[in-house]
Amino acid sequence: MEEPVLTLKEVAVYQKENLVLKDINLEVMNGEFVYLIGKTGSGKSSFMKTLYADLPLKQGHGRVVGFNLKTMEEKDIPYLRRKLGVVFQDFKLLPDRNIQKNLLFVLKATGWKDPVLMNARIEEVLEKVGMKTKGFKFPHELSGGEQQRVAIARALLNDPELILADEPTGNLDPQTSVEVMKVLQEINKTGRTILMATHDYALILKYPSKTLKCDGSKVFEVVQKAV
Numbered sequence: 001m002e003e004p005v006l007t008l009k010e011v012a013v014y015q016k017e018n019l020v021l022k023d024i025n026l027e028v029m030n031g032e033f034v035y036l037i038g039k040t041g042s043g044k045s046s047f048m049k050t051l052y053a054d055l056p057l058k059q060g061h062g063r064v065v066g067f068n069l070k071t072m073e074e075k076d077i078p079y080l081r082r083k084l085g086v087v088f089q090d091f092k093l094l095p096d097r098n099i100q101k102n103l104l105f106v107l108k109a110t111g112w113k114d115p116v117l118m119n120a121r122i123e124e125v126l127e128k129v130g131m132k133t134k135g136f137k138f139p140h141e142l143s144g145g146e147q148q149r150v151a152i153a154r155a156l157l158n159d160p161e162l163i164l165a166d167e168p169t170g171n172l173d174p175q176t177s178v179e180v181m182k183v184l185q186e187i188n189k190t191g192r193t194i195l196m197a198t199h200d201y202a203l204i205l206k207y208p209s210k211t212l213k214c215d216g217s218k219v220f221e222v223v224q225k226a227v
């Protein structure tokens with residue numbers, strides 16, 4: 001049987017010594033689109049950070065894209081991150097260089113060497129998010145929605161098995177949020193697995209999918225109408 005992209009068993013999430021979430025049991029299979037909802041401070045970001053090893057897994061068993069979160073070492077973290085695409089609310093593009101160079105920076109940092117292959121890959125991911133003609137622009141010359149599309153392109157560079165998107169539409173107006181969501185939906189249709197933290201119930205209603213909720217230190221699946 002196919003291994004889940006993500007498996008958590010009896011996981012607890014901590015911020016330093018403070019318990020944020022506990023008793024998390026969860027499997028995400030290849031190709032799923034899963035929302036993570038919950039009030040401000042309920043632990044969505046801490047949950048995501050545990051998955052990309054920004055917070056250590058202190059309790060329970062966690063496996064993400066083939067990596068054991070409990071036993072992996074500091075030196076393994078870059079290899080885990082290469083198999084994940086992470087998208088943040090505030091885009092996190094480098095302000096001092098254009099889009100093409102932002103993406104080139106990531107490719108070089110993850111071991112790519114051949115300039116022809118690197119340029120071809122950059123074109124490919126920018127095309128996927130509808131930004132092929134904007135490679136020469138600097139981040140500040142793009143709208144929020146365009147910057148987020150570039151951030152999604154950046155997340156796709158190394159063909160990740162799982163995309164973790166933490167409030168990717170949190171800084172965008174409703175119409176732009178829908179445009180960014182369409183890009184994520186397209187990417188999911190090509191077989192990629194996406195876990196997206198959001199407060200945006202309008203988006204969930206428009207694009208219904210499996211939904212997990214963080215509440216009272218727990219994470220549980222909710223049915224759509226109860227959202």
Ligand SMILES: Nc1ncnc2c1ncn2[C@@H]1O[C@H](COP(=O)(O)OP(=O)(O)OP(=O)(O)O)[C@@H](O)[C@H]1O
Nearest residue numbers: 015016018020038039040041042043044045046047
């Ligand atoms: N760096 C940190 N150090 C200590 N405690 C933290 C840190 N970051 C978050 N927390 C605490 O962990 C809890 C969960 O916060 P988290 O940011 O994961 O929630 P969230 O659901 O993502 O909220 P939001 O929707 O506002 O981003 C909160 O009580 C918060 O105060």
